[in-house]
Amino acid sequence: MDLGGLATANPVWVGSSELTMTREGLLACVDAGAGAVVAKSVNESAAARRQLDIAAYAFVGDDRRVRAPGAAKRGDGLLNRSGLAQAELDDWLDILAGAAEHGAARGCPVIGSITLGDAAAAARIGRAMSGVVPAVELNVGAPHGREARAVRRLTEADAVHDAVRTVRAAVGVPLFVKLPGQASDVVALARAARTAGADAVGLVGRYPGFLPDLDGGAVLSSWGAWGSPGCLPMSLYWVSKTRLALGPDVPLIGTNGARTAADVLRFLASGASAVEVVTALWIEGPGVLAELVAGVEAYLSGRDDFVGSALAGARDYAGIPPNPSPAWLPYLASSGRN
Numbered sequence: 054m055d056l057g058g059l060a061t062a063n064p065v066w067v068g069s070s071e072l073t074m075t076r077e078g079l080l081a082c083v084d085a086g087a088g089a090v091v092a093k094s095v096n097e098s099a100a101a102r103r104q105l106d107i108a109a110y111a112f113v114g115d116d117r118r119v120r121a122p123g124a125a126k127r128g129d130g131l132l133n134r135s136g137l138a139q140a141e142l143d144d145w146l147d148i149l150a151g152a153a154e155h156g157a158a159r160g161c162p163v164i165g166s167i168t169l170g171d172a173a174a175a176a177r178i179g180r181a182m183s184g185v186v187p188a189v190e191l192n193v194g195a196p197h198g199r200e201a202r203a204v205r206r207l208t209e210a211d212a213v214h215d216a217v218r219t220v221r222a223a224v225g226v227p228l229f230v231k232l233p234g235q236a237s238d239v240v241a242l243a244r245a246a247r248t249a250g251a252d253a254v255g256l257v258g259r260y261p262g263f264l265p266d267l268d269g270g271a272v273l274s275s276w277g278a279w280g281s282p283g284c285l286p287m288s289l290y291w292v293s294k295t296r297l298a299l300g301p302d303v304p305l306i307g308t309n310g311a312r313t314a315a316d317v318l319r320f321l322a323s324g325a326s327a328v329e330v331v332t333a334l335w336i337e338g339p340g341v342l343a344e345l346v347a348g349v350e351a352y353l354s355g356r357d358d359f360v361g362s363a364l365a366g367a368r369d370y371a372g373i374p375p376n377p378s379p380a381w382l383p384y385l386a387s388s389g390r391n
């Protein structure tokens with residue numbers, strides 16, 4: 054399949070995280086059957102790199118309690134702090150080049166990633182990456198943006214447009230722009246990214262989060278980035294709205310909340326052409342990719358035009374006919390309050 058000028062093996066991609074921060078990690082994801090692999094983000098800031106020294110990760114069960122180490126389950130949420138890759142740029146480019154070559158031989162593109170700090174610096178890094186990877190992803194929606202000033206979460210269309218235009222001018226390969234989910238109008242951000250030259254738009258980044266530990270204090274002793282299967286419908290809200298507003302010619306890359314093949318399919322039905330998965334791999338390892346890819350391919354076999362198919366049945370409230378009897382009546386009855 055082609056997505057924004059990039060040929061990929063299948064729609065199940067590995068998103069950027071510490072799992073794709075080393076040559077070994079990148080190769081393991083390629084070899085496990087990903088459609089594409091996004092490397093861990095870098096930027097120009099020493100502070101963003103130092104941030105990795107205080108990284109912490111808490112897997113949280115349905116009861117909002119933190120799991121014991123090693124006991125995480127696929128459906129858990131993840132609250133974490135993290136920073137950016139600590140390699141010097143030249144060393145990082147060497148790692149990317151080797152992984153990209155390995156991926157190319159197996160039909161799996163390895164994509165470079167930049168989390169926005171300063172736009173001019175991102176442009177310089179993007180230009181350098183263009184020489185070694187077949188595509189670059191620019192994340193302008195870092196959920197740690199308020200706590201870690203060295204990474205930014207842009208929530209206004211003008212700011213997205215300016216940053217993307219600056220980086221676009223320097224990047225000589227397809228440029229994908231990953232947006233935050235927490236902004237008043239993510240569709241406007243997607244339109245701004247596209248107008249400024251993004252070849253595809255990533256929707257949506259994880260959310261800022263906070264979780265008291267009822268034994269005292271707060272989980273991680275700080276705020277963090279939060280993602281869980283419960284975030285899936287929130288991600289799909291913006292994927293579907295963006296697909297409707299921008300149309301099928303703008304490729305969308307879904308992320309945030311896919312843990313199973315069925316979740317990947319829900320992203321596709323909402324309008325995404327590929328899905329970046331991360332937390333499921335943290336919990337079960339890259340081997341989970343084989344299950345996701347097989348499940349998605351089996352379901353899609355013989356089905357055309359699946360991307361965006363759920364939108365045919367979705368209407369604005371004004372287009373929905375009134376119920377013959379109140380829909381809330383059975384709920385009231387079962388609660389014993391009528």
Ligand SMILES: Cc1cc2nc3c(=O)[nH]c(=O)nc-3n(C[C@H](O)[C@H](O)[C@H](O)COP(=O)(O)O)c2cc1C
Pocket residue numbers: 068069070071093094131133135136137166168192231257258259280281308309310311329330331332333
């Ligand atoms: C520990 C961790 C580190 C991450 N680091 C980055 C990063 O450096 N750059 C980026 O664009 N996204 C980063 N992400 C976001 C993921 O790429 C992905 O979009 C997100 O985790 C949602 O997918 P999921 O629900 O499958 O986890 C990170 C996510 C996690 C959990």
